[in-house]
Amino acid sequence: MPENKKLFGTSGIRGKVEDEVTTNLTLNVGKALATYLDKKEEGKKDVVIGYDTRTTNEMLENAITAGLLESGCNVLKIGMVPTPLVGYAVDKLKASAGVMLTASHNPSEYNGIKIWNKNGMAYTPSQEEEIEKIYYSEEFTEAGWENIGEIYHIEEIKQTYMDDLLNAVDIDAIKNAKLKVVLDPASGAGSEISPLVIRMAGCEIITLNSQSDGFFPGRNPEPNEANLQDLMEIVAKSNADIGIAHDGDADRMMAIDENGRISDFDKLLAIMSKYMVEKSEDKNEGNDSLSKKVITTVDAGLCMDESLKEVGGKVIRTKVGDVNVAESIIEEDAIFGGEPSGTWIYPDFGMCPDGILSGIRIIELVAKKGKLSKLLDDIPNYTSIREKIICSKEAKIKVMGNMEKLLTDAFDDIVNVNSIDGVRIAFEDGSWVLVRPSGTEDYVRITLEGKTPERAEFIKDISAKIINENLD
Ligand code: MG
Numbered sequence: 001m002p003e004n005k006k007l008f009g010t011s012g013i014r015g016k017v018e019d020e021v022t023t024n025l026t027l028n029v030g031k032a033l034a035t036y037l038d039k040k041e042e043g044k045k046d047v048v049i050g051y052d053t054r055t056t057n058e059m060l061e062n063a064i065t066a067g068l069l070e071s072g073c074n075v076l077k078i079g080m081v082p083t084p085l086v087g088y089a090v091d092k093l094k095a096s097a098g099v100m101l102t103a104s105h106n107p108s109e110y111n112g113i114k115i116w117n118k119n120g121m122a123y124t125p126s127q128e129e130e131i132e133k134i135y136y137s138e139e140f141t142e143a144g145w146e147n148i149g150e151i152y153h154i155e156e157i158k159q160t161y162m163d164d165l166l167n168a169v170d171i172d173a174i175k176n177a178k179l180k181v182v183l184d185p186a187s188g189a190g191s192e193i194s195p196l197v198i199r200m201a202g203c204e205i206i207t208l209n210s211q212s213d214g215f216f217p218g219r220n221p222e223p224n225e226a227n228l229q230d231l232m233e234i235v236a237k238s239n240a241d242i243g244i245a246h247d248g249d250a251d252r253m254m255a256i257d258e259n260g261r262i263s264d265f266d267k268l269l270a271i272m273s274k275y276m277v278e279k280s281e282d283k284n285e286g287n288d289s290l291s292k293k294v295i296t297t298v299d300a301g302l303c304m305d306e307s308l309k310e311v312g313g314k315v316i317r318t319k320v321g322d323v324n325v326a327e328s329i330i331e332e333d334a335i336f337g338g339e340p341s342g343t344w345i346y347p348d349f350g351m352c353p354d355g356i357l358s359g360i361r362i363i364e365l366v367a368k369k370g371k372l373s374k375l376l377d378d379i380p381n382y383t384s385i386r387e388k389i390i391c392s393k394e395a396k397i398k399v400m401g402n403m404e405k406l407l408t409d410a411f412d413d414i415v416n417v418n419s420i421d422g423v424r425i426a427f428e429d430g431s432w433v434l435v436r437p438s439g440t441e442d443y444v445r446i447t448l449e450g451k452t453p454e455r456a457e458f459i460k461d462i463s464a465k466i467i468n469e470n471l472d
Contacts, residue, residue, distance in 0.1 A: 007135060008128040010321055010439060012114030014103050017056045021103075021111045023063040029113055030067020030099075031140040032131050034149075037096050038072060038141045044149075046074045048089045048116075050081040051101035052189035052249045055214040056111050060101050064113070065151065072143030075151045080212060081158065082189045082250035087120035087352025088164075089157050094118070102189065102249040105222035108215050121330075121351035122323045162197050165357055168349050169364040175202035177367035179241040182206045182256070183359070184231040186221040187213040190250030194356050198244070201360055206238060221248030223342065225262045228254065236260025242366050244359040251322075252342040253358035257373040265340040266301030267379045272344065272358070273304060275365050276336035277313040280348075295328040295337030297321075298424045298434050302449045303379045305430075319421035320436075322353050382431075382449040383456035389464065390443045395471045399444065400437045406466045407435065411459075433459050435467065 007013055013029065015021045037045045047068050051057035057080075065075045073096070078089050083100045090098035098116035106112075115123040115131070123131070134140070143149070181203045185191045191212045198205050208230060209218030220227045223245040235243035235256045243256030255263045273294045284290045292313040296304055297320045305315050318328040322345065325337040329347050338344035343353040346361070366372050391399070399406075403423045408414060416426040422436025433448035446463050450456025 007132045008125070011104065012100075012112050012122075012128075014106065014110065014112035016109050017060075017111050018109075021060070021113070023059060026060045026063035026113065027067040028135055028138070028140075029131070030064040031071045032067075032135040033097060033099070033115060034068045034071030034073040035134050035139070035141040036127075036131050041096060044072070044074060045096040046076050046093065048076045048078060048086055048093060048095045048098040048154075049101070050078045050083075050086040050089070050098070052083075053080060053187060053191065053212040053214045054101075054103065054108065054111050054248075057101050057214070060111060060113075064099060064101070069149040069151070070143065071141040072147055072149055074149040077151060077153050078157050079153075080189065080192070082193060082246075082354075082356055083114070084251055084350065084352045084354035084356060085158065085161050085193070087116050087122075087354075088161050088350050089154070090116050090118055091120040091350060092157065092160065093154065100249065104249050104251070105220075105247040107220065116352065119351055121326045124323055124327065158193065162193060162200065164349070165197055165360060166200055168346075168357065169201065169360050170368065171201060174360075174364055174367045177241075178202075178204070179363060179367060180204045180206070180239065181363060182208070182231060182235045182238060182240045182243040184209050184219070184228065184243070184245045185250060186219055186223070186227075186246060186248055187211055187216050188221050188246060188248035188250060190246040190356060194244070194246060194250060194359060197356055197360055198363065201363065203363060206234065206240065208234060216248070223247050223252060223254040228256065228262060232256050232260040232262060242363060242372055244362070246355045246359070247342075250355040251353040253344070253355040253362065254342050255362050255372060257376060258371055259373050261373065263372070263376055265342065266303050266384075267376045268342075268362075269296065269300065269338050269340055269344070270303040270307040270379055271365065271375050272338065272362065273313065273315075273336055274307040274311055275361075275369075276346070277308060277311045280335045281311075291333045291335055293332050293334040295325050295332065295334045297325065297339050298418060298421050298436070299447050300340050301384060302382050302430055302432065306380060317418060317420070317424070324421075326351050382451060383453045384449045385446070385456050385460050387446045387460060387464065388443045389446065389467050389471075391471050393442050396437050396442060396444055399467055399470050400435075402470065403435050406470060407433070407463070410462050410466050427459075429455070431455050431459060433463050435463060
């Protein structure tokens with residue numbers, strides 16, 4: 001493998017189409033994936049392919065299809081779909097793998113390739129590494145003209161997915177609540193299916209940016225406060241009960257309360273986590289061995305722990321990244337897992353983060369428990385601080401190598417140290433601090449929550465001081 005060359009980043013292959021994600025690259029990723037599957041399994045393999053609304057998708061779909069066919073795999077085309085539908089289809093159609101062509105929340109000129117396992121979970125870093133090795137070796141399986149793969153167009157999978165989504169929520173409760181919902185899928189992959197699902201659930205719906213368009217003319221596909229101003233305004237002015245937004249490939253969801261206020265990411269995750277524990281208890285009444293575990297990442301806030309305490313749930317923190325959350329869900333037999341970014345996984349439905357299901361489940365939650373603003377406001381506020389300390393790559397590696405000792409020496413009321421991804425220290429009063437190096441840039445980030453503003457400042461000052469003192 002050429003030095004410094006790394007095909008896969010933190011979420012599959014991603015880059016600008018003309019520079020990095022080219023048809024040549026995509027063709028060879030198709031061959032590499034087929035070669036990898038050929039080494040693992042006997043017989044003919046099926047690979048599901050879906051894509052979001054980007055203008056370059058059909059071009060890349062043709063390239064990856066050619067590579068897969070040449071190396072002997074059948075291709076099951078499911079067209080323009082949300083990412084979770086690829087994960088779902090691989091599992092449902094008993095395919096060997098799935099490919100989603102998307103650059104998620106990145107702007108129009110980007111595209112990317114994300115690969116899915118037969119259980120509907122994203123490829124792990126070690127699987128990606130194996131694909132990468134084959135890609136750079138260029139030793140691809142050649143099926144020969146008599147054994148090349150075939151293409152199948154699978155139309156009905158969208159309907160099956162929508163039916164299963166509606167079966168996964170309490171439809172009667174949603175219908176009875178007669179909710180008004182405003183949806184903004186950013187003209188991305190959720191544009192077709194998300195409005196249909198919300199309407200079929202019995203809600204009145206207003207859509208904006210719901211025409212599929214790879215130029216994302218209405219807004220940037222990252223669902224953050226700056227990009228959701230129109231949605232926030234329309235929710236407030238139309239007397240809606242809730243606003244729902246997706247990112248470009250609809251594996252994420254963000255909710256707006258009935259006053260037009262964007263949810264705090266941590267608080268939204270906390271109320272859904274609590275709800276998933278309650279929902280699972282209702283379904284499994286009398287089963288004492290029921291898992292009440294919820295997975296989140298090391299950067300998630302204290303309100304997760306506090307909300308779950310009320311229902312006897314347990315929070316387990318893992319490394320940042322949805323694949324890490326998915327792997328931990330399986331390892332720990334957890335009932336739910338999510339990152340504060342809105343990337344949430346429901347193992348009762350599938351192992352792929354699902355923004356469409358998150359949308360309909362937050363609607364279900366509001367239907368059953370009342371106003372979103374109240375649910376969010378009931379969660380205690382802590383003072384959170386995020387701060388970057390810019391440094392050289394060498395200094396970053398050096399200071400992180402010693403971080404656990406530096407932090408544990410600097411504070412004296414520590415109850416827990418977690419060094420699974422950076423170093424996270426929890427204090428007796430519940431406050432916590434995480435020091436984590438950026439994976440792609442030259443800085444170290446301090447993320448923390450304090451029980452009081454003074455406590456937060458105190459923890460920040462000490463953490464920043466010991467990092468700065470140890471940079472050279
Ligand atoms: Mg996404």
